[in-house]
Amino acid sequence: GAGVSQTPSNKVTEKGKYVELRCDPISGHTALYWYRQSLGQGPEFLIYFQGTGAADDSGLPNDRFFAVRPEGSVSTLKIQRTERGDSAMYLCASSFPGETQYFGPGTRLLVL
Amino acid sequence: GENVEQHPSTLSVQEGDSAVIKCTYSDSASNYFPWYKQELGKRPQLIIDIRSNVGEKKDQRIAVTLNKTAKHFSLHITETQPEDSAVYFCAASMGGADGLTFGKGTHLIIQP
Numbered sequence: 001g002a003g004v005s006q007t008p009s010n011k012v013t014e015k016g017k018y019v020e021l022r023c024d025p026i027s028g029h030t031a032l033y034w035y036r037q038s039l040g041q042g043p044e045f046l047i048y049f050q051g052t053g054a055a056d057d058s059g060l061p062n063d064r065f066f067a068v069r070p071e072g073s074v075s076t077l078k079i080q081r082t083e084r085g086d087s088a089m090y091l092c093a094s095s096f097p098g099e100t101q102y103f104g105p106g107t108r109l110l111v112l
Numbered sequence: 113g114e115n116v117e118q119h120p121s122t123l124s125v126q127e128g129d130s131a132v133i134k135c136t137y138s139d140s141a142s143n144y145f146p147w148y149k150q151e152l153g154k155r156p157q158l159i160i161d162i163r164s165n166v167g168e169k170k171d172q173r174i175a176v177t178l179n180k181t182a183k184h185f186s187l188h189i190t191e192t193q194p195e196d197s198a199v200y201f202c203a204a205s206m207g208g209a210d211g212l213t214f215g216k217g218t219h220l221i222i223q224p
Contacts, residue, residue: 033211042118042201042214043156056211058113091155098207100146103155 002026004094004104012110013082021077021107025094032075033101034067037089049075050097082111114139116204118215126223131192133218135202136184144207145178145185150217151198159200160187163207189220197222 005024013019025032030051035043045059049069057067064082069075079086087110093101115138125131137145146161162169162176162185169176173192178185189196199219203212 035211040217042116042203042217043212045211045213048211059211098144100158100161101212103148103157105155 004092004102006090006092006104006107008107009105010108010110012112014112015082015084017082017111019079019082019109021079021090021109023075023077023092023094023104025073025075025092026102029094029096029102030072031095031097031101032069033093033095034075034077035091035093037091037106039088043091046077079109082109084111087111114142114204114213116202116213116215118202118218120218121216122219122221124221124223125192127192127194129192131187131189131196131220133187133200133202133220134184135186135204135215136182137204137213138183139204139206140180140183141206142204142213144205144210145176146203146212147176147187148201148203148214149198150201156201192220192222194222194224196220 007022032049034046037043047067048056052072064080067077089106091106092104095101118135143164148156149159150156173190175188199217201217202215205212
């Protein structure tokens with residue numbers, strides 16, 4: 001079946017702009033996670049959804065970052081007033097609760 | 113919060129030899145420990161995982177061991193092959209409804 005998909009695959013933006021990154025989880029997976037991976041590092045947890053609600057957003061670095069999942073399927077990660085330090089690979093994963101997390105291909109964000 | 117340390121950062125082995133990667137974690141409440149393989153430019157893919165009620169798990173050439181008392185777990189790859197070359201990440205979580213905390217990764221190089 002179809003895996004986790006993410007769009008766009010690459011995003012280049014200018015400092016101060018707003019960006020949205022989209023994640024389509026595996027059908028039926030109620031849990032959805034966002035991670036950020038910088039070059040040479042492991043993925044860093046940002047936020048976890050169970051259904052439509054954010055069950056844990058403790059990893060969001062500051063209030064410029066926000067994520068939604070209004071219908072319990074597709075999720076959007078939103079970054080306001082982007083900074084050069086936001087440049088990274090943004091990974092989404094989905095799972096049944098407590099089960100294996102399957103990752104998408106990521107969106108590579110570059111803030112100039 | 114949880115902290116996961118991973119060693120070594122780079123490991124070079126001869127084809128056919130074994131490779132061992134070690135991780136330690138800090139939170140005794142963690143009970144789920146997956147290992148992911150990430151090839152250059154690709155998404156992380158689960159290769160094996162272990163839960164705290166099990167001390168060892170094996171899948172063909174790959175095995176994972178867990179020592180809950182010492183709070184460390186290890187990945188063992190036997191009869192290494194060129195296609196095993198990749199970055200390997202260990203991770204830990206409380207297993208139920210929790211984001212993963214990753215180690216910094218080990219770059220495994222298989223020498224022909």
